[in-house]
Amino acid sequence: MTQQVPSTEPELAGVRNFRDVGGLPTVDGRRVKQGVLFRSGHLAHATQEDAAFLASLGLHTIFDFRNAADQRLEGPDVTLPGVRNVNLPLTDPADGSEFWKMVRDGEIDELRAALSEGQAANRMITSYRTIIKERTAEHSHVLHAMAEDSVPALMHCAAGKDRAGLSIAVTLLALGVERDAIEADYLESNAAHRRYKVHRSSASEDAMSPEVMELLSPLFDARASYLAAAFETVEETWGSTDRYLAEGLGLTPAERDRLRERLLD
Numbered sequence: 331m332t333q334q335v336p337s338t339e340p341e342l343a344g345v346r347n348f349r350d351v352g353g354l355p356t357v358d359g360r361r362v363k364q365g366v367l368f369r370s371g372h373l374a375h376a377t378q379e380d381a382a383f384l385a386s387l388g389l390h391t392i393f394d395f396r397n398a399a400d401q402r403l404e405g406p407d408v409t410l411p412g413v414r415n416v417n418l419p420l421t422d423p424a425d426g427s428e429f430w431k432m433v434r435d436g437e438i439d440e441l442r443a444a445l446s447e448g449q450a451a452n453r454m455i456t457s458y459r460t461i462i463k464e465r466t467a468e469h470s471h472v473l474h475a476m477a478e479d480s481v482p483a484l485m486h487c488a489a490g491k492d493r494a495g496l497s498i499a500v501t502l503l504a505l506g507v508e509r510d511a512i513e514a515d516y517l518e519s520n521a522a523h524r525r526y527k528v529h530r531s532s533a534s535e536d537a538m539s540p541e542v543m544e545l546l547s548p549l550f551d552a553r554a555s556y557l558a559a560a561f562e563t564v565e566e567t568w569g570s571t572d573r574y575l576a577e578g579l580g581l582t583p584a585e586r587d588r589l590r591e592r593l594l595d
Contacts (some may be wrong), residue, residue: 342380346371346526347490351498354515356506360594365542366482367593369498371490372396374405381408384484389413391480393472395493399423399430414480418468420461420493429453433546441545445481450548453491455559461496462563469500470579476501477581477589496560503514504581505590509561519552532573 342348348371352364368387372394376384394407397419407415432440444450476483483502487493495516502512518524568574575581581589 340383340571342370342376342383343521344375344377344380345367345384347519349371349518350525351502351515354502354507354511356594357508358506360590361509362502362505363593363595367498367501368482368484369490369494370484370486372400372404372486372488373496374401376408381410384408385410385413387482387484389482389484391475391483391487393418393483393485393497395420395468395485395497397423397428400488405573410579416471416475416480416528418471419532420465420468420497421457422538423435433549438539438542441542445548450545451555454548454553457492458496458556458560459563461493462500462560463567466578469497470581471495471580473501473504473575473579473589474585476592477585481592489519489550490524491550492556495519495552495557499557499560500579501593504575504579504586505593513554513557516557517552517554554565 340348347369349369350364350367351367352362354362356362365387368389373380373384373392389410391414392407392410394415394417396404396417400423409415429444432444436444472485485494485497499512499516502515564571564574564578568578575586576583
């Protein structure tokens with residue numbers, strides 16, 4: 331435990347970016363309950379102590395948004411007794427596999443060609459827009475499951491920043507959480523003790539040089555512009571958040587009320 335981390339937030343040894351989403355305010359004066367909705371990076375490297383802590387949360391369901399390529403690279407999640415694991419990949423294993431291999435293994439000239447002059451940030455924005463438009467079935471599944479029985483829930487991907495970040499944001503939209511609060515929670519992934527550890531294959535000094543890290547930073551940052559692109563996509567595609575929830579995700583008013591009762595004080 332470090333002094334920078336609040337006492338209510340454990341610093342887990344093998345799990346990055348863990349936090350309770352409880353306490354966020356809604357537009358109608360309610361708050362997300364503590365202890366019902368959590369987010370993190372992957373659980374594949376959880377220590378015994380980490381697993382014991384996670385088991386103590388009384389989780390019903392873990393939603394893992396990694397694809398098969400992620401799971402091969404990082405490993406399967408640690409098994410927690412009595413907890414249901416649901417794998418809902420939000421990206422295709424083949425989509426970008428060569429790109430991410432280049433991120434891990436590429437030389438500086440390759441990185442410059444692929445990531446400089448805004449290319450990396452544009453790639454992230456495109457990814458966020460695509461997930462919102464094309465992964466409505468997966469996000470619908472998550473919301474319907476939580477409205478039914480799947481709480482307390484933990485949502486994670488690899489870093490807990492993008493796919494999990496979007497899924498948490500969609501959930502918070504359904505709960506009526508204030509947009510500024512959704513963004514503030516999303517940006518918490520930038521905290522030093524939460525950030526995904528960048529791995530590069532080469533052991534040379536140049537592999538993690540300042541220029542390389544600057545080129546890679548848009549891929550590993552949580553940026554308000556990324557989340558804004560997701561919200562813009564909702565408005566452009568469905569016209570409003572309510573229509574997105576009803577038509578895009580198939581959430582009825584009764585189901586939305588049930589979700590709010592499960593997750594809000």
